[in-house]
Amino acid sequence: MxxxxxxxxxxxxxxxxxxxxxxxxxxxxxxxxxxxxxxxxxxxxxxxxxxxxxxxxxxxxxxxxxxxxxxxxxxxxxxxxxxxxxxxxxxxxxxxxxxxxxxxxxxxxxxxxxxxxxxxxxxxxxxxxxxxxxxxxxxxxxxxxxxxxxxxxxxxxxxxxxxxxxLDSRQIVSGYAEMLKHGLIKDAEYWKSLKSENDFTDAKCIKKSIAIKNDVVTQDPTEQGIRKILNFGHTLGHAIESYCLENPDRETLLHGEAIAVGMILEGFLSHELKGLSKLSLQEIKDTFLTHFERVDFNAEDIKAIITLLKYDKKNSHGDVNFVLLQAIGKAVTDVKVPVDLFHKAFAYYKE
CATH class of the missing domain: 3.40.50.1970 (Rossmann fold)
Incomplete structure (x- = not known):
């Protein structure tokens, strides 16, 4: 190879x-x-x-x-x-x-x-x-x-x-989340094949994911433009991961587990703000919930997670910038999101 x-x-x-x-x-x-x-x-x-x-x-x-x-x-x-x-x-x-x-x-x-x-x-x-x-x-x-x-x-x-x-299965599935993300942001056919793939640890799947990320990174080494699309699911996902890490009453989530939640939430924001179809949104939600257990968030959790968004590295001039999807395989960057939509996204995740 x-x-x-x-x-x-x-x-x-x-x-x-x-x-x-x-x-x-x-x-x-x-x-x-x-x-x-x-x-x-x-x-x-x-x-x-x-x-x-x-x-x-x-x-x-x-x-x-x-x-x-x-x-x-x-x-x-x-x-x-x-x-x-x-x-x-x-x-x-x-x-x-x-x-x-x-x-x-x-x-x-x-x-x-x-x-x-x-x-x-x-x-x-x-x-x-x-x-x-x-x-x-x-x-x-x-x-x-x-x-x-x-x-x-x-x-x-x-x-x-x-x-x-x-590795145990939990660690393997955590990595699967990032592989699915590569399809969502850049390659609809890869998403389609990967979400029904039984052996996603196969060397060919690993190589494909590396190649997708590499293609993005080589175009934009210092994350001034297109490289930002790799952060899909990570704005809310990192906030969730940090919240669970600092809160002794919460089970710590692996990175992929937190990002899987983030991709469902940011999929909802994509539907609301960038025209991602309802069918594609449901497909994203169903795929991640097939492989990742739903995490329970109460109102106080959600409030704290939203507060943590101000520390996201993509922020600029006080604005929280999101990567969202126009369609599966097509991402857009630097999207501002109204605060009320965060609560609606969590409500959708809970449904």
């Missing part, structure tokens, strides 16, 4: 990924090679990484998994580990993990010694189809998602679908 060219680097899949990494390290003359893992990837993925790639690491750094640890404090720990283990500007950091780890590891590498090389090896479906492309790195600010970070490209991204065998 050929590689996908993304801006200044390549995304390699399966067997070609092994050869690409070996060749890169052989020619790069790195002073040290470090690997960043969490407790899950250390147990389930690191042995396969060592077996398949036969790369000698000078040190392996372990952090705690989960969004709650995607903080500047964790970065400080890794910066110190790099420094204590003789890291310099010619070092390489390999990030072996899901989106939280690759986002954080990429940010750590981008800022240590004003920037060292890093390679991402995503181990979850979500990170393979989403975090693998685009160069977004960073951490959360408290419970607010991805408020601190930079856009900086890795040397390469290596995708091994075999890592998916280490």
């Amino acid at each position: 050929e590689f996908i060219k993304s801006q200044s680097y390549e995304v390699h899949l399966e067997e070609l990924a092994e050869a690409a990494l070996r060749q890169h390290i052989a020619k790069s003359n790195y002073s040290k090679v470090f690997v960043l893992v969490d407790e899950n990837t250390k147990k389930h993925c690191l042995p396969l990484f060592k077996k398949k790639l036969d790369i000698k690491a000078d040190a392996i750094f372990e952090i705690l998994s989960g969004e709650i640890h995607k903080t500047i404090e964790t970065c400080s720990t890794v910066w110190s580990l790099l420094s204590d283990n003789g890291g310099d500007r010619k070092s390489l950091l390999i990030n072996l993990g899901g989106g939280v780890l690759t986002d954080l590891g990429g940010f750590v590498a981008s800022t240590f010694k004003r920037g060292i090389d890093f390679i991402n090896i995503p181990t979850t479906l979500l990170s393979m189809v989403d975090a693998s492309v685009g160069g977004k790195t960073g951490v959360d600010l408290g419970s607010l998602k991805n408020q601190i970070g930079v856009i900086n490209q890795p040397q390469m991204v290596l995708v091994f679908p075999k890592f998916l065998n280490t």
Whole structure:
């Protein structure tokens, strides 16, 4: 399976990924090679990484998994580990993990010694189809998602679908949400085929999702225009994710679970403001509720979630900007939404 060219680097899949990494390290003359893992990837993925790639690491750094640890404090720990283990500007950091780890590891590498090389090896479906492309790195600010970070490209991204065998079904379905989003914003045929696909972890589906996101990102690397369409479902979805993260009485939602709710809500807004058909809206709602349990929100929850919208990264001049759909496969950006429609959207979600 050929590689996908993304801006200044390549995304390699399966067997070609092994050869690409070996060749890169052989020619790069790195002073040290470090690997960043969490407790899950250390147990389930690191042995396969060592077996398949036969790369000698000078040190392996372990952090705690989960969004709650995607903080500047964790970065400080890794910066110190790099420094204590003789890291310099010619070092390489390999990030072996899901989106939280690759986002954080990429940010750590981008800022240590004003920037060292890093390679991402995503181990979850979500990170393979989403975090693998685009160069977004960073951490959360408290419970607010991805408020601190930079856009900086890795040397390469290596995708091994075999890592998916280490995941539970909840993690797999979380990644499926982002794949469905790719169809909704850019490719109606992909949406149609994917929503009835039994094995969406197949390498061909993963490659298709990566290719869709890559096509968008290469047109707009710094998110000034079309790249914003990748945020469909994320404006309300991130607010929901943050609210559940900071509220001890709520179960924490995985990213894809929160975004699935966000896509139903923003689908409703699309119907109200941009002419998305009632039939398409119902199709979106039915598809997500087939795979994701409905989340219960009371009036106080909804009020708090709406308040969190003011922290969304796409905001400008005090306005909350949404990505909405004119039709399945066709998204529009920078849409202002009246506050009363948020409440109607949640009422539709509850129906």
